[in-house]
Amino acid sequence: MLLALLAVVMVVGLAGPAAPVGAAEADAGRAGSGRAPIVQQGDELGNSLPRPNSGHEPTHAGDRGGSAQRVLFGVLLAGTAFIAVMVVRQVRRTRRAVTT
Secondary structure, three states, X not given: OXXXXXXXXXXXXXXXXXXXXXXXHHHOOOOOOOOOOOOOOOOOOOOOOOOOOOOOOOOOOOOOOOHHHHHHHHHHHHHHHHHHHHHHHHHHXXXXXXHO
């Protein structure tokens, strides 16, 4: 039953309306589309990736490399460390309880 439901969902998902090639580029930047226009950055070879050290210094907290991103990174590291410490403590407690 579950397999049949999954098959139906996959067929319906694959058979949905497909956007023509290039529709995203044509619609990007149009008023009310909710999408920002595509801005090409890169070198003269047409590479879309920015060159190293070609950006600008962060001026606001939310900019790339700004203080908000650094704080978020620290929070993620602290959260991961906290989870690791709690797992190690629980493993030690369990081993102690089993051996006694």
